[in-house]
Amino acid sequence: MRNIFIKILTEKADRDTYLVIGDLGFGIVEPFVKKNPDRFLNAGVAEQNMTGMAAGLALSGFKVFTYSIGNFNTTRCLEQIRNDICYHDLDVTIVSVGPGFMYGSQGYSHHAVQDIALMGSLPNVKLLLPGDSREVEFVMDYIFREQGPKYLRLGRNCEKVFHQESQEVSKINRFGLLADKVGEVALVAASTTLENAFSVAGLLQEKGIAAEVFSCPIIDDDFSDNVRRALDGFKNVFVIEEHISSLGLAAFVRNAFDGREKMIKVFGLKRDSCKVVGNRDYLCEHHEISPSLVAASISKMLNKSRI
Amino acid sequence: MFGKVDEKELLDLARRTRKDVWQMVYSTKSSHVGSAFSIVEILVVLYKLILKNNHKNPDDAERDRLILSKGHACSALYAILAELGYFPKELLDTYAKNNSILMSHVNSEVPGVEFSTGSLGHGLPVSLGMALAAKSRGEAWRTFTILSDGELNEGSNWEAFAMAAHLKMDNLFVIIDCNKLQAFGFTKDVVNLDPLEKKFEAFNWEVMRIDGHDFSELYRAFTVLSNSQSGRPKLIIADTIKGRGVSFIENKLEWHYRWPSDEEYQQGLIELG
Ligand SMILES: Cc1ncc(C[n+]2csc(CCOP(=O)(O)OP(=O)(O)O)c2C)c(N)n1
Ligand SMILES: [Mg+2]
Numbered sequence: 001m002r003n004i005f006i007k008i009l010t011e012k013a014d015r016d017t018y019l020v021i022g023d024l025g026f027g028i029v030e031p032f033v034k035k036n037p038d039r040f041l042n043a044g045v046a047e048q049n050m051t052g053m054a055a056g057l058a059l060s061g062f063k064v065f066t067y068s069i070g071n072f073n074t075t076r077c078l079e080q081i082r083n084d085i086c087y088h089d090l091d092v093t094i095v096s097v098g099p100g101f102m103y104g105s106q107g108y109s110h111h112a113v114q115d116i117a118l119m120g121s122l123p124n125v126k127l128l129l130p131g132d133s134r135e136v137e138f139v140m141d142y143i144f145r146e147q148g149p150k151y152l153r154l155g156r157n158c159e160k161v162f163h164q165e166s167q168e169v170s171k172i173n174r175f176g177l178l179a180d181k182v183g184e185v186a187l188v189a190a191s192t193t194l195e196n197a198f199s200v201a202g203l204l205q206e207k208g209i210a211a212e213v214f215s216c217p218i219i220d221d222d223f224s225d226n227v228r229r230a231l232d233g234f235k236n237v238f239v240i241e242e243h244i245s246s247l248g249l250a251a252f253v254r255n256a257f258d259g260r261e262k263m264i265k266v267f268g269l270k271r272d273s274c275k276v277v278g279n280r281d282y283l284c285e286h287h288e289i290s291p292s293l294v295a296a297s298i299s300k301m302l303n304k305s306r307i
Numbered sequence: 308m309f310g311k312v313d314e315k316e317l318l319d320l321a322r323r324t325r326k327d328v329w330q331m332v333y334s335t336k337s338s339h340v341g342s343a344f345s346i347v348e349i350l351v352v353l354y355k356l357i358l359k360n361n362h363k364n365p366d367d368a369e370r371d372r373l374i375l376s377k378g379h380a381c382s383a384l385y386a387i388l389a390e391l392g393y394f395p396k397e398l399l400d401t402y403a404k405n406n407s408i409l410m411s412h413v414n415s416e417v418p419g420v421e422f423s424t425g426s427l428g429h430g431l432p433v434s435l436g437m438a439l440a441a442k443s444r445g446e447a448w449r450t451f452t453i454l455s456d457g458e459l460n461e462g463s464n465w466e467a468f469a470m471a472a473h474l475k476m477d478n479l480f481v482i483i484d485c486n487k488l489q490a491f492g493f494t495k496d497v498v499n500l501d502p503l504e505k506k507f508e509a510f511n512w513e514v515m516r517i518d519g520h521d522f523s524e525l526y527r528a529f530t531v532l533s534n535s536q537s538g539r540p541k542l543i544i545a546d547t548i549k550g551r552g553v554s555f556i557e558n559k560l561e562w563h564y565r566w567p568s569d570e571e572y573q574q575g576l577i578e579l580g
Contacts, residue, residue, distance in 0.1 A: 021491065023457060023460070023489055023490045023491045023492075023497065024490055024491060025491065026490060026491050026560065026561075026563070026564065027561075027564075042491050042492060042497050044457070044460035044489070044497045044498045045427050045428070045457050045458055045460040045461055045489065045490070046460040046461055046462060046498070048462055049462060071426065072426065076426060105335070105337070105403040105404070105410070105411050106410065106411050106412055106425065107378075107410030107411060107412040107414055107423070107425050108410070108412075108414075108423065108425070109378070109412050109423070109424065109425025109426045110412065110425060275408065275414075275416050276405075276406050276407055276408055276410075276416075277403060277404075277405075277406075277407050277408070277409065277410040277411070277414070278404070278405035278406055278407075279405060282405040282406065
């Protein structure tokens with residue numbers, strides 16, 4: 001995903017595009033640097049300064065991207081984002097690579113599991129949560145079309161593509177796994193959990209439960225309307241998020257329904273910080289959001305409600 | 308001889324540490340081997356000659372504290388702590404694996420580790436707080452912090468440098484692992500901080516600059532600074548080589564990220580002796 005992002009950024013960049021990195025992106029950002037060497041700066045390991053500078057560049061007419069990994073260009077410089085970029089509604093896209101447990105074995109400092117809550121609570125911010133490369137293309141179009149603060153949560157090594165060639169990407173996408181049958185279950189996912197949602201749907205299908213997957217690559221002002229329309233008719237909605245439970249994607253889905261019209265169950269991370277390390281699969285299992293645990297839990301719930 | 312310790316003992320410990328680290332990163336395909344190799348002698352001198360602490364009583368209230376602010380180099384610290392008996396050496400085999408406390412950024416769940424880091428620029432302010440705690444209670448223990456040179460980009464450090472001098476924290480020792488490389492280039496090309504000594508002197512710190520792979524120079528610097536009555540916080544700029552010990556990884560940017568192939572692993576073992 002990082003490579004597709006840089007490829008598109010490099011293609012779309014003009015003299016008003018500026019990329020600032022926080023001493024990260026080795027082996028990734030070079031194509032951009034080659035094309036636009038005087039519109040690139042390694043700001044060093046100094047994210048607060050990087051973010052303040054991004055605000056200054058944007059104030060002076062640039063479309064700016066800050067690039068780092070995990071929490072470093074989000075929580076580390078949260079007040080610069082809040083006051084300098086968001087309050088002033090500046091055209092800065094914060095690009096953070098490796099959300100959730102993508103840097104699992106690196107330890108707690110590298111687990112980005114509060115980012116959607118934090119970024120999503122700030123004024124004017126659009127959340128961009130692509131789940132595959134087609135959705136990266138889609139959000140990049142959006143970034144170059146829309147002004148203002150944006151947060152791009154970019155998976156690391158997520159190279160699977162879920163959209164069919166012919167399928168047009170939109171702000172909410174429905175993947176009808178079972179051609180003619182309408183699913184009884186909606187699995188709503190974004191960013192890194194899109195892949196998990198497909199695995200869950202497959203496991204549920206084995207148990208005779210028809211589930212459809214929904215992805216949400218863009219959360220902006222239209223989100224509530226869009227999600228209500230998309231999930232119309234689904235009695236059972238399950239949100240899967242690799243993020244502290246109920247405060248990420250699920251918060252936006254629940255808000256859209258105001259908590260009344262629908263049963264919305266969330267699979268997200270427990271709030272405790274894991275004191276041991278592990279790869280992404282291990283940590284998802286620990287937090288009970290691995291596909292097998294989610295599928296088991298859903299089928300248990302549905303069987304209960306059928307009785 | 309260094310007090311009661313002879314040089315061979317230090318050399319052996321440094322060699323074993325590097326071999327342990329090489330094995331850890333190889334078997335788990337982990338990054339940051341170069342960052343670990345550049346601080347081996349610093350850690351050896353601290354743990355064998357300088358720090359007043361004891362693996363049999365890691366929570367001793369009077370112990371000297373060490374914070375590894377460049378937490379990505381933790382494989383070297385874990386290896387030394389295991390060598391010194393803080394925990395069984397077998398635990399090193401779990402490094403960065405599922406269900407292990409040996410996170411690949413330093414984790415305070417590990418016996419002997421004072422504080423978890425991983426986001427750069429946190430260690431020094433926390434160390435300053437510890438130094439302040441010792442002073443405010445009139446206790447004699449000291450706080451040592453290892454920072455990396457790229458880490459000096461972070462403004463949080465400079466806030467702490469200013470405050471530590473203002474508070475006359477002469478129980479605070481900072482070691483800067485000056486290996487001239489960071490994650491996307493040479494430090495001089497990213498944010499050139501030269502002349503470094505002059506900056507710290509201007510911040511009112513007592514500064515020494517030495518070869519960070521030389522036991523005698525390290526020992527002398529710590530001894531001089533420990534005995535100093537200047538009332539200022541103490542800082543050692545340790546000139547080091549990123550990847551020191553395995554020729555083909557020395558001073559190479561990509562070895563911030565890479566791990567050895569099978570062949571490179573064998574070659575490295577030979578060089579490490
Ligand atoms: C706040 C923060 N930003 C970015 C990173 C990612 N990162 C890890 S190590 C590193 C730089 C490494 O250079 P240096 O600090 O000199 O340490 P060395 O590896 O040379 O010892 C960076 C940018 C981080 N760990 N923390
Ligand atoms: Mg360095």
